[in-house]
Each structure stands twice: as structure tokens, then as C-alpha cells.
Amino acid sequence: MTGTSESTARGAAGLPADGTPGTASAAAELIARSNRLGADPRNTNYAGGNTSAKGTGTDPVTGQPVELLWVKGSGGDLGTLRPANLAVLRLDRMRALVDVYPGVEREDEMVAAFDFCLHGKGGAAPSIDTAMHGLVDAAHVDHLHPDSGIAIATSADGERLTREIFGDTVAWVPWRRPGFQLGLDIAEIKARNPQAIGCILGGHGITAWGDTSDEAEGRSLRIIAEAEAYVAARTAELAARGQHPFGPVVPGREALPEAERRTRAAALAPVIRGLAGRDKPQVGHFTDSGVVLDFVARQNAPSLAELGTSCPDHFLRTKVKPLMVDLPADAPLDDVVARLRELHAAYREDYAGYYERNATPESPAMRGADPAIVLVPGVGMFSFGKDKQTARVAGEFYVNAINVMRGAEAISTYAPIDEAEKFRIEYWSLEEAKLARMPKPKPLATRVALVTGAGSGIGRAIAERLAAEGACVVIADLNLEGAEAVAAELGGPDVAVAVRADVTSEDDVRGLVEATVLAFGGVDLVVNNAGLSISKPLLETTTKDWDLQHDVMARGSFLVAREAARAMIAQDLGGDIVYIASKNSLFAGPNNIAYSATKADQAHQVRLLAAELGGHRIRVNGVNPDGVVRGSGIFAGGWGAQRAATYGVPESELGAYYAQRTLLKREVLPEHVAAAVFVLTGPDLVQTTGLHVPVDSGVAAAFLR
Incomplete structure (x- = not known):
């Protein structure tokens, strides 16, 4: 953004209009820190995580100083975060919500209450994680989804591993759905552990805090680096013993040669897209990255894929689990297509069962039973979404999930949150409201x-x-x-x-x-x-x-x-x-x-x-x-001169000549x-x-x- 639009956006976010440091310098630091963290996929996935800063602003009515919270709004991305993507809230009002909190059974009501805490025009819509940032007693807070951190968070003994890896500098927070209660939980854990620099959120990700923006960022990066180092060391120990977190490669499931792989992928893509679009049309994306090809070739891949993903950001885009083909890489193409149709029917039946087991009378209607991720041994991964970016990001998130599973299996046993919790998030009324706010698709969307x-x-x-x-x-x-x-x-x-x-x-x-x-x-x-x-x-x-x-x-x-x-x-x-x-x-x-x-x-x-x-x-x-004539490659390539000569008019007037011989007398x-x-x-x-x-x-x- 430039000019007036940039100035307006900065003002809406509580930033100085000229972008210079001032009373809202904390927010300016927040933007810079978020962009740095979001630029590295090891720190968080696309559009995943959120960051915040607290500081002093000016009440637009009284002109008096007021404590503010700037936090990444709903739907933003850290790597590309701009002032317009920040929600700005009054800290005194937000913290006062603790006194009227009706309890975990009604915590969703608190999201609507955030609107009454906005400062000025408020900027972007506050996200569900706003409570975490506002209630934790720290000037700067980062909540991120690094693969290494989620590997610990989804390990069967994640709490023990957190103590082993970090000692008392990083606390363990048992799984809880994002919301007001999770914010209260983290705030309490921080208060009880003044030596802690952050926490591992069971099944989910990490959170770190600091008195300054640099301190919060440094602590986030320290947690990620120490988690990465621990996972890498344990993986190396397995390799030294000739083992792999996903088990041995299964003969016949190895990656096909590149040319053969791409040809087979092209033959399968339309079939798979048709199956994935049974309920509603989808755009597809294909990847045959080494991470994917190695995963689908391994012995434990089918059972791990069946367990599904864990981090909410992951399964909201990938669905609770993928569809995985169970044939050798070089099976006859007709056999693969036939098997895909059988597996697709079974997937839809299984997804309907998942919905029926967990739905309540208040649950939204089932949105669709087709897979978002399809894995084919020897070939790669097909991912789907409402547009190309959504399809591509779904694939990227499943690569994140593969990395998480590999890490968890290297250091422990992968143990994602259970399906009931996944369902609560996938069919959350807040998620449904978010989908309802999406712009109406354009006429040729998904085509x-x-x-x-x-x-x-x-x-x-x-x-x-x-x-x-x-x-x-x-x-x-x-x-x-x-x-x-x-x-x-x-x-x-x-x-x-x-x-x-x-x-x-x-x-x-x-x-x-x-x-x-x-x-x-x-x-x-x-x-x-x-x-x-x-x-x-x-x-x-x-x-x-x-x-x-x-x-x-x-x-x-x-x-x-x-x-x-x-x-x-x-x-x-x-x-x-x-x-x-x-x-x-x-x-x-x-x-x-x-x-x-x-x-x-x-x-x-x-x-x-x-x-x-x-x-x-x-x-x-x-x-x-x-x-x-105008803009035509054919006419510019000599055809115009030839036709002009045929009709006896200058080439520059050929368009006008054609127009005059028509009934409407208008140039095409x-x-x-x-x-x-x-x-x-x-x-x-x-x-x-x-x-x-x-x-x-x-x-x-x-x-x-």
C-alpha cells in the first residue's frame, strides 16, 4: 500500500500515519518481528500462528494515554503482515472480560465480546487466539506452529519430553481447543513459572513471550532451535542403527523415475480431481517432493496417515486424514484408477461416520466427504481446495504434518488429538461463521x-x-x-x-x-x-x-x-x-x-x-x-496490410473500414x-x-x- 491507503491502514491499526516510531512503536516492532518469523517456514506455516505487542496509545475521544494490544487479526499471514492486518484492542476492557467469563462451556461467547474492546475502528477482526495474547502478562507474545515444536506437542509423552529438552524454561500446556480458557491457562502457567520463556501447547504448537520484541523473538527462535536439535539428534541415532522413524521402505512403493512419475501423475490427476470434487468442484495441486515420496514409500505410512493430523491449522486445510492408495507404484494404471474409486467410496463412508459419531443437534451440516489430500506411492501427493492457493497450501500443510509425524516418531510415538476434538474445531460455530463471511465465489471459480x-x-x-x-x-x-x-x-x-x-x-x-x-x-x-x-x-x-x-x-x-x-x-x-x-x-x-x-x-x-x-x-x-484489428496478433503480423490492400484502404484505417460495413457501425x-x-x-x-x-x-x- 502507498499514499492515502497506507496512511489510513496505519491509522486504523493505531500506528503513526507516517510510520515513524512514536507512541505506537511497539506495533511497528511487531510488524517487523512478524515478517521475520513468518519468512522462515521452519518457524510457522503459511497463515499460521499469531503475534502481539502491548504498548501505549491515545484515546481518540479523551486524548488520554491508554494501554493497547496489537495482535495479528483473523486470517492474516505473519510473513506478509501489514498494519491493516492487525486488530487493536483496549487492554483494560479486554482484561475486564475475565470478570464476566461464563466458563469454558460458553467460552465462544467471548469472541463477540472482543468487538466491545476495540480501540478506534479496531483494525482487523480479532482472532480466536486474541485472549492468549491479551491475558498473558508480557509485552510481546509469539504463538507459532513450527514442525519441530508440534513434534513434541504431538508425542505420546510430550510433557516428559518438554522437561527433558528444556528443563524448567519451557512449560507444558495440556491440549485445549484455542479460545478464552486456553488464554487463561497459559497466563496462569506463566505466572506460576516466572523463569519460563514460553510453553509447548499439547497437540498444537508453541508460545513464547518477552519484555521486548527482540526478547520474544529470540525466545521463540531458541525454543524452535532446541526442539530441532533434539529431534535431529534422535533421528541420527535411529539412522546409526539402520532405522527410520517411518520404518523401512516397502519394496514396490519406491519413487518412480521422474519422467515416468510425472506422466503417471498427469494421467491420474483428472481422475483424482473428479473424485475430490464429488461434493463441490475443486482446484488441484501436485507435488512429488522428496519428503512426500519418502513418506508414502515407508512401512508405517498407512497407519500414520490413518491417525490424521493434529495441529488445527493443519487439519482445517487437509481434513482429518488423507486418502492413501494401497497399490505398488508400478501397478497397471487401470488397476490404480479402479482402486481409487473403491477407496474414495470407502473414504466418503468413513467421513460420514466420523460426522455422525461426533455431530450434535447444533452442529453445522456436513460440508463434504471428499478427501483434500490423496497420496499415491511412487508418484506423490494431490491436494485440493477452492482455488489454487488453497490447494497448494493444503499440500504444504500436509508436508508440515509429515515432518511432525517423523519428528514425533523419532523421539516418541505420534499421538495426535482425538477425533472428537478435531470435529469440535472442524465444525466449530466460529469456523462456520468465518466461512459464512467469505466473499461469494466468482462465476468461474474452481474452473x-x-x-x-x-x-x-x-x-x-x-x-x-x-x-x-x-x-x-x-x-x-x-x-x-x-x-x-x-x-x-x-x-x-x-x-x-x-x-x-x-x-x-x-x-x-x-x-x-x-x-x-x-x-x-x-x-x-x-x-x-x-x-x-x-x-x-x-x-x-x-x-x-x-x-x-x-x-x-x-x-x-x-x-x-x-x-x-x-x-x-x-x-x-x-x-x-x-x-x-x-x-x-x-x-x-x-x-x-x-x-x-x-x-x-x-x-x-x-x-x-x-x-x-x-x-x-x-x-x-x-x-x-x-x-x-486493434490488439490482434494476426493483423499485426501482415494480415492487416494484406486485407487493407484487398479493400483499397490505408492499413491504419482498416478497423474503421470494417466497422462501417457493419450494421452497428462499431469496431470489434x-x-x-x-x-x-x-x-x-x-x-x-x-x-x-x-x-x-x-x-x-x-x-x-x-x-x-
Whole structure:
């Protein structure tokens, strides 16, 4: 943020508007400390943990000094924490809540009470951990989720290990769901142990405190480092005896060679995404990191995976446990697919049982029984979420969980919190309220789009519109540099990725679809836009001219549609294929035999594929643009000069010339074509297939008959 917005945000957080140290310097130190801690994944996971600082501010009404608490608000991330992400509360009011606390059975009511403790406009919404920070008698408090700390917290004898590792400098806090009572517990333990620098929270993470920001940070890092060293030493002792925390590698479950692994992952991804999206569509992420491949190859992996994760931040994103394939890495692909379907049915039944065992009449309805994490020996891990970032973070959290399990098994026995406690958090009324506050999804949210020729012109405009409407987009183009520039402008790999592809090549097209499903889990929406044009009279048109245009547009569209349809059918989620054809597919103009014939080929592919793929709920439609001069790669590449010469007008006036020959007398731009693609693939024309939409400002000779 810059300028007015930055100043406003800082003011809302109780920081000096110019950012200089002053009465709120504690908050400025808090931002810097949080960013440092959050930058290192060994300290905490993405969006996990929270930090706070206490200091003096000014009452906006009386002008008198007032004690304040600045604490990371709900939903923020330490590594990217900014003033606007802080909640700011009056300490006197917050501590007064202790006197009206109705007890642990009604502790959730205290979250609403935080709103009455806000200072000024209050900044961000206070999180459930606010009580921990406000009630602990220390100027600076850090609550973090380091893998090494959670390994101790989830060990069967975590309390004993805490004493062994840290002596009396770090206290043990038995598991309690985050909330007001946990804040009271930690405050009491700190008061009883004045020598302590922090505590291990059973099943959860660590908390440290200090009189200064530097002291709190140093203590947090000390606890993490000592925990890491202890886990590393015990792991090394096992290795010296030829042992591993997860047991030996099981023959047949070892990692496949990279090329084979990626090919198999691409074949499985659409199937798995279809299963993971049974209740609601999901975006996917794939990782074949060494941590994952080693885990799924080990003897104890199935039993450990069945125990599930423990830290609330983990299982809220990964669900209580993953689905794990129980076949050898090189099992026939058809056998793996069949087994996945069986395991998925069993997973859904098991999850429904988990819900029924733990739900009360007040519990929210079951949100969905599909897995968020799927583990495949020899191949890797598939993770899922409402968007790419959520899917990627779910995978990262399960890697955290693997690290936690490895550490706990090295120093003790992994013993996560029980399923009843997991259910209380997963179906917490506060979590439900948080989900209800989420913005309404965009129309194309969870959809994965593949656009060819998207590095410039019409294709670029289409990619931009689809991304703006919530889709993940693969930018395919022969010019990789141009495609990468578009992908970066759209937001990078959580929104768009670039792939170089020659659509005339079967291998390139196959690789393009594989890259798409590995990037986002599958493919739902394909736009056949790649094209070129050479304008010549019949007698000057060579077979090379003819073949080139047919290869790129007719053959290329066929290849892309065929390979994408394979993935769509495997997903069993339906889909859309859109051809960017042309007014010339209907209109007979001069000096344009090869291009117009090719566009007629594309137009009929639409009708043929609509008829063939409808049974798979795949809709196939077309767009017939005309006269798209501005921003068009085809026109800039020589086609404009050729057409201008044909019509006897200056090239600079070609767009205006095309507009004047239309019924609406308005120039057609790339974004108009993109709008038609969105309408055809959005939520409103779901019963439409086999249609060609003219985007030509009205060319009567090209009316559909």
C-alpha cells in the first residue's frame, strides 16, 4: 500500500500515519518481528500462528494515554503482515472480560465480546487466539506452529519430553481447543513459572513471550532451535542403527523415475480431481517432493496417515486424514484408477461416520466427504481446495504434518488429538461463521481454463477475462516469452501458468494438457484460439500456405480438443470447448481461400464435437469474430496490410473500414470476443451447445441460417 491507503491502514491499526516510531512503536516492532518469523517456514506455516505487542496509545475521544494490544487479526499471514492486518484492542476492557467469563462451556461467547474492546475502528477482526495474547502478562507474545515444536506437542509423552529438552524454561500446556480458557491457562502457567520463556501447547504448537520484541523473538527462535536439535539428534541415532522413524521402505512403493512419475501423475490427476470434487468442484495441486515420496514409500505410512493430523491449522486445510492408495507404484494404471474409486467410496463412508459419531443437534451440516489430500506411492501427493492457493497450501500443510509425524516418531510415538476434538474445531460455530463471511465465489471459480494463442491479441484478452472471472488459466503460445509475460501479469502460478506449445504437434499438445493437469489438477474449459492468416488470391495461394493454415487452425484445434476431452472425460465433471472461428466460416470473400476454408473446418468441428461429447456433459460452442484489428496478433503480423490492400484502404484505417460495413457501425475489439467466451462458459448458458455466436457488429452476409 502507498499514499492515502497506507496512511489510513496505519491509522486504523493505531500506528503513526507516517510510520515513524512514536507512541505506537511497539506495533511497528511487531510488524517487523512478524515478517521475520513468518519468512522462515521452519518457524510457522503459511497463515499460521499469531503475534502481539502491548504498548501505549491515545484515546481518540479523551486524548488520554491508554494501554493497547496489537495482535495479528483473523486470517492474516505473519510473513506478509501489514498494519491493516492487525486488530487493536483496549487492554483494560479486554482484561475486564475475565470478570464476566461464563466458563469454558460458553467460552465462544467471548469472541463477540472482543468487538466491545476495540480501540478506534479496531483494525482487523480479532482472532480466536486474541485472549492468549491479551491475558498473558508480557509485552510481546509469539504463538507459532513450527514442525519441530508440534513434534513434541504431538508425542505420546510430550510433557516428559518438554522437561527433558528444556528443563524448567519451557512449560507444558495440556491440549485445549484455542479460545478464552486456553488464554487463561497459559497466563496462569506463566505466572506460576516466572523463569519460563514460553510453553509447548499439547497437540498444537508453541508460545513464547518477552519484555521486548527482540526478547520474544529470540525466545521463540531458541525454543524452535532446541526442539530441532533434539529431534535431529534422535533421528541420527535411529539412522546409526539402520532405522527410520517411518520404518523401512516397502519394496514396490519406491519413487518412480521422474519422467515416468510425472506422466503417471498427469494421467491420474483428472481422475483424482473428479473424485475430490464429488461434493463441490475443486482446484488441484501436485507435488512429488522428496519428503512426500519418502513418506508414502515407508512401512508405517498407512497407519500414520490413518491417525490424521493434529495441529488445527493443519487439519482445517487437509481434513482429518488423507486418502492413501494401497497399490505398488508400478501397478497397471487401470488397476490404480479402479482402486481409487473403491477407496474414495470407502473414504466418503468413513467421513460420514466420523460426522455422525461426533455431530450434535447444533452442529453445522456436513460440508463434504471428499478427501483434500490423496497420496499415491511412487508418484506423490494431490491436494485440493477452492482455488489454487488453497490447494497448494493444503499440500504444504500436509508436508508440515509429515515432518511432525517423523519428528514425533523419532523421539516418541505420534499421538495426535482425538477425533472428537478435531470435529469440535472442524465444525466449530466460529469456523462456520468465518466461512459464512467469505466473499461469494466468482462465476468461474474452481474452473481450469486452457487458452491457445494466449500470448497476445484475442487470446490474451480471453485469458484476462477468464482469470478476472475466477478461473485458473494456462497461457499456451508458440512464443513462450509472451506467454510468460501474460501469466505474470495475471498473478503468477496461483492464477496462471505459461506453456510453450506448437498446436500442430501431437507431442506438444499432449505435453500441454499434461502441464495443465499437473498445474491445476485437470481442465474444464478449452479455447481453441491459436491462428494465423495469409491473404492471397486463389492463383497465388501455394500448398504451403494452405497446409500451414490448416495445420495450425484445423489440425491444431482437433488435437487440442481431443487431448483435452480425454482429461475432461476422466474427470467426469463436464466441461466447455470453445472455438474462435470467424465470420469467414460463413461469408465468401475474395483472396482468402485457405483461411476461410480452415475457419469453415473449425466451425463444423464445433457441431461434430457438440454431438459427440454431449453425453459427457461437455459443451462445444464457437465464436465468429470479424474485423478485430486493434490488439490482434494476426493483423499485426501482415494480415492487416494484406486485407487493407484487398479493400483499397490505408492499413491504419482498416478497423474503421470494417466497422462501417457493419450494421452497428462499431469496431470489434479483442475484449468483445473475450466477453462472448465468458458468456458461453459462464453460469447462464449451461444448456447451450453447438452454437456459434457472431461478434462482428452485424455482418448480414454472415448471419447464421
